[in-house]
Amino acid sequence: MATLDKSGQYRRDLGWKTTGSGNRSQQRFYLGHDKDSASLAERRLEQFWTGLERYFWQERDGQECRWEEWSLALAKQVADGLMVVNADVPVHVQPHVEQDGLVAVAGWLNLLKKYFGTICGIEMAEASKAEELQTKRGQFYLDLGKRILATTGNAPTGETIHGAIDAYVEYLHQVHRTPEQAISQTGKKQGERAIRLKHHHPDFPLYDLTAKKIEEILFYWGKRPLHAKEKRYSRDTCKNQLILIRAFLRWLHRSDMEWQLPPAYLFPRIKIEWLPSEVSSEMKKRTFTIKQVGILWKHGTPLERVFIALGINCGFGTAEIGTLAEVEINGAWV
Helix, strand or coil: CCEECCCCCEEEEEEEEECCCCCEEEEEEEEECCHHHHHHHHHHHHHHHHHHHHHHHHHCCCCCCCECHHHHHHHHHHHCCCCEEEECCCCCCHHHHHHHCHHHHHHHHHHHHHHHCCCCEEEECHHHHHHHCCCCHHHHHHHHHHHHHHHHCCCCCCCEHHHHHHHHHHHHHHHCECCCCCECHHHHHHHHHHHHHHHHCCCCEHHHCCHHHHHHHHHHHHCCCECCCCCECCHHHHHHHHHHHHHHHHHHHHCCCCCCCCCCCCCCCCCCCCCHHHHHHHHCCCCCCHHHHHHHHHHCCHHHHHHHHHHHHHCCCHHHHHCCCHHHCECCEC
16 A cells, blocks of 8 residues: 655565665655555556566566566556556667577567557557667568568558548548538547547557557556546546547448457457546445435425435436336325
8 A cells, every 4th residue: 555755655575676785675656746656656556566476477487576777677667657667678679689680679569568568558669679680671670570470360551540641531521511511519529539549559550550559558547547647537528539449440340450459359359448536436425314305495496305205205316206107106105
């Protein structure tokens, strides 16, 4: 549980690291001054540590899970509230990068996504550095295309996710028009939601839009990322983004672009997170004292008094009162 220190900042001790003297010590994370953001960052940190434990169990032959330089760098970005983190190639992977270039970088990136992809998006600047190791750029892309064709059955087409989003915005502006052929408010709003995707997701080739990548994007919006004012998007905004993403992918499936939804793919059910303050406010129900009820009864109309009586005596809410039929009333009995 995060605690508030004297400086007014929330902090959380989580997981274990090896100190310079070789001892075992807990790692401290600072989560900022805002309670809601700190609570959300704390939950994501706990999920990150769970993913790291799975990584050590499956990739490190069951070694004891410890924070290392690479994992700590990612976790600190999560603690800062970032939904997309920047990853570096760790020391034990670097020799392979020098030998295999982008192949080793992509392998490490896929490993990170496997264990942490549902918690945060991951970018790697090293991907561009690895490309520079290729002596012939044209031959490199030719070989890369052959590898993609061999593994996925799809040759690279040059089409990217950002290009597809731009085409979808044009489609929305064409479909949603007023009788005067102006773009309707629906078209404008849906277009804004589509463009918002470009601000939160880096560009990548369409052939990389796999089932796993789709779910990574969907879960990203379930986590309620930060907008430009460093506040969490509302639950309604994230819900509308998820609806837009599914509609966009269905459109992309039937478009002329070289991309199809994975066979028999079903969109996962995404649970949009609540902030602690929202949960507590939901639990607070508006109630009235006996004195207040008396005042309402005194000044209420006959119909309003019926509503009050049904609520107090029968426990009726709006739905029960609205659906009450005349045949259900028998004298003084309901």
